[in-house]
Amino acid sequence: MELAEQLAGQQKSISVAEFFEKNKHLLGFDSPTRGIITTIKEAVDNSLDACEEAEVLPDIFVGVKKVDKDVYRIIVEDNGPGIVPKQVPFVFGKLLYGSRFHQIKQSRGQQGIGISAAVLYAQLTTGVPAVVISRTSYKNKAHRFEIMIRTEANEPEVLKDEEIEWDRMHGTRIEIEFKTTLAAKKRLLDYLMYTSVVNPHARIKADIDGEVYNFERVNEETIVPPKAILPHPHGLELGQLKRIAAASDINLKDFLINSFSRVGDKNAEEIIGGSGLKESRKAKTLTNEELKKLLESMQNVEVPPPPASQCLSPIGEDMIIRGIDKEFQLDFVRARTRKSKVFSGHPFIVEAAIGYGGKLESEGTATILRFANRVPLLYQQGACAITNSIAGINWKAYNISQQGLPTGPVLILVHVASTNVPFTSESKDAVASIPEIEKEIVLALQDLGRDLKMFLGRRDRNKQFEERARAVCSILPDIAMKVSEIVKKPVPDISPLEGQIMKKVVAKKGVRDGFVEIMLSNYTNTAVSLTIYNMSPEDGKDASPKPDFVDNIGDEYNKLWKVIIEPDNMWSAKYKGTNGGTLDIRGVEEKKLVVIDLDN
Numbered sequence: 001m002e003l004a005e006q007l008a009g010q011q012k013s014i015s016v017a018e019f020f021e022k023n024k025h026l027l028g029f030d031s032p033t034r035g036i037i038t039t040i041k042e043a044v045d046n047s048l049d050a051c052e053e054a055e056v057l058p059d060i061f062v063g064v065k066k067v068d069k070d071v072y073r074i075i076v077e078d079n080g081p082g083i084v085p086k087q088v089p090f091v092f093g094k095l096l097y098g099s100r101f102h103q104i105k106q107s108r109g110q111q112g113i114g115i116s117a118a119v120l121y122a123q124l125t126t127g128v129p130a131v132v133i134s135r136t137s138y139k140n141k142a143h144r145f146e147i148m149i150r151t152e153a154n155e156p157e158v159l160k161d162e163e164i165e166w167d168r169m170h171g172t173r174i175e176i177e178f179k180t181t182l183a184a185k186k187r188l189l190d191y192l193m194y195t196s197v198v199n200p201h202a203r204i205k206a207d208i209d210g211e212v213y214n215f216e217r218v219n220e221e222t223i224v225p226p227k228a229i230l231p232h233p234h235g236l237e238l239g240q241l242k243r244i245a246a247a248s249d250i251n252l253k254d255f256l257i258n259s260f261s262r263v264g265d266k267n268a269e270e271i272i273g274g275s276g277l278k279e280s281r282k283a284k285t286l287t288n289e290e291l292k293k294l295l296e297s298m299q300n301v302e303v304p305p306p307p308a309s310q311c312l313s314p315i316g317e318d319m320i321i322r323g324i325d326k327e328f329q330l331d332f333v334r335a336r337t338r339k340s341k342v343f344s345g346h347p348f349i350v351e352a353a354i355g356y357g358g359k360l361e362s363e364g365t366a367t368i369l370r371f372a373n374r375v376p377l378l379y380q381q382g383a384c385a386i387t388n389s390i391a392g393i394n395w396k397a398y399n400i401s402q403q404g405l406p407t408g409p410v411l412i413l414v415h416v417a418s419t420n421v422p423f424t425s426e427s428k429d430a431v432a433s434i435p436e437i438e439k440e441i442v443l444a445l446q447d448l449g450r451d452l453k454m455f456l457g458r459r460d461r462n463k464q465f466e467e468r469a470r471a472v473c474s475i476l477p478d479i480a481m482k483v484s485e486i487v488k489k490p491v492p493d494i495s496p497l498e499g500q501i502m503k504k505v506v507a508k509k510g511v512r513d514g515f516v517e518i519m520l521s522n523y524t525n526t527a528v529s530l531t532i533y534n535m536s537p538e539d540g541k542d543a544s545p546k547p548d549f550v551d552n553i554g555d556e557y558n559k560l561w562k563v564i565i566e567p568d569n570m571w572s573a574k575y576k577g578t579n580g581g582t583l584d585i586r587g588v589e590e591k592k593l594v595v596i597d598l599d600n
């Protein structure tokens with residue numbers, strides 16, 4: 001037999017499941033340690049996406065349990081809308097099956113591979129089927145499935161499907177067993193923490209081999225789910241245009257207006273004019289050559305950018321700051337949400353934050369948190385446009401040291417949200433280098449860098465001032481003593497002077513000529529909003545100014561004033577009495593307050 005014929009006999013098509021079984025690394029299953037993180041990430045992404053679509057506040061449980069020497073059971077359970085029973089086998093047992101591939105909107109999942117790839121990985125390493133429980137409403141019973149994938153056909157194989165009682169009203173639970181280790185526990189916890197930072201509306205509870213971790217929500221509002229938009233003429237490729245045209249039965253002008261984002265009467269006419277085609281032609285009758293001409297004209301005509309506000313859901317500056325505050329207690333945090341921009345017809349928004357101090361390591365590379373569509377990116381940091389953009393900034397201009405990447409107690413967060421995040425591979429680890437996106441990242445970080453520089457400058461000035469003031473205050477008692485010896489007078493009280501030098505709030509209380517006097521001076525640089533409590537036997541009815549509140553406690557009266565004192569200003573109150581009682585000041589840090597009792 002001739003070689004060509006021999007080879008012809010060996011040719012056969014392979015299923016996508018077979019392909020990925022051989023090329024697990026492409027989907028993020030390159031090692032058992034990584035497999036556990038990828039599985040949890042895929043399942044948690046799906047849970048968050050599903051909750052967002054159903055507008056419920058996510059309550060997610062993540063469990064990792066050792067069942068044998070090197071076999072762990074991974075559990076992810078959510079309170080989302082659930083999945084109708086007839087879809088369950090396809091969602092978990094067929095690769096490239098999903099609801100989002102053709103939708104143009106921001107979502108975590110896109111390809112319809114993620115969770116079925118985890119099922120595939122499990123059956124490859126342990127041969128144990130995936131268990132899925134799902135319930136769509138309290139009116140329906142939950143279904144429990146045992147599912148495997150028939151790899152050669154890329155079709156699900158349902159080993160069991162039964163109705164069961166389940167305490168969740170609605171939601172989905174997946175249990176997968178595979179060979180792995182817990183070597184990546186730290187990274188897994190980082191993933192959960194980072195997920196919680198950018199999803200502050202989610203509550204995540206994790207039980208990692210008996211140790212429980214809670215990531216609480218700090219926002220009780222659900223996210224407004226992004227809406228799908230039509231494709232934009234500038235982001236289109238010939239194959240897509242062919243598919244859309246084949247499915248339409250209307251004339252060219254209506255086809256352009258109805259099938260594409262932001263195309264109206266005027267630019268539809270312009271596109272048709274530029275293509276040399278007739279307006280009356282039906283889109284589905286266009287030949288390949290004619291479609292090419294149409295596409296060229298679509299890309300040449302100016303069309304307003306796609307409506308990003310509908311299809312994207314940025315986290316927002318306030319929520320980013322709250323998310324960071326929740327998990328990292330820092331001395332400084334600022335965030336920026338940039339305006340939406342477009343690359344190749346795809347809308348995107350860059351958000352960024354910079355944090356400083358707190359418990360961040362003072363040495364070594366800055367903590368960098370990368371996110372795409374609210375999902376933390378944990379691998380391939382070096383290959384990511386986010387990292388490259390950070391390294392490309394001159395951080396020294398913002399008083400941050402740098403060795404390629406910035407170093408020191410700095411946290412940098414970057415979130416790229418898009419209807420089509422350009423990842424470098426299917427495992428969605430790194431954002432590809434797209435000039436429009438990189439430019440936005442750099443602008444956001446430079447803007448934040450300026451804020452950080454101002455904070456550091458102020459902090460250094462304060463530090464310097466405090467050191468000097470402390471030095472002066474340490475010699476004041478000696479000076480007071482010496483002067484009192486010379487002038488033969490009692491040693492004066494130097495506390496008010498100290499307050500003035502150290503830039504504190506000084507509160508004084510004393511009885512003079514049958515009146516109780518309370519005096520406050522603000523020597524700090526900022527206005528202070530204080531609550532003053534004075535507990536004494538006098539009811540203070542004649543007090544000037546009148547207390548905002550008086551509470552009778554036993555034989556005494558607690559008088560309360562709420563005041564705002566500007567820097568270098570003072571406030572005082574006076575009432576008839578012979579016993580000043582006690583003075584308690586709230587609203588200013590203890591280290592910034594001096595309270596002096598003039599009678600003691």
Ligand SMILES: Nc1ncnc2c1ncn2[C@@H]1O[C@H](COP(=O)(O)OP(=O)(O)OP(=O)(O)O)[C@@H](O)[C@H]1O
Pocket residue numbers: 042045046047050078080081082083091097098099100101108109110111112113114115116172
């Ligand atoms: N917990 C869940 N609740 C409701 N629907 C779900 C859940 N998990 C998966 N789905 C549905 O199953 C589909 C397939 O999920 P899968 O993880 O395979 O792909 P994906 O999330 O769409 O994309 P990607 O491969 O990019 O992660 C989803 O598009 C969604 O419609």
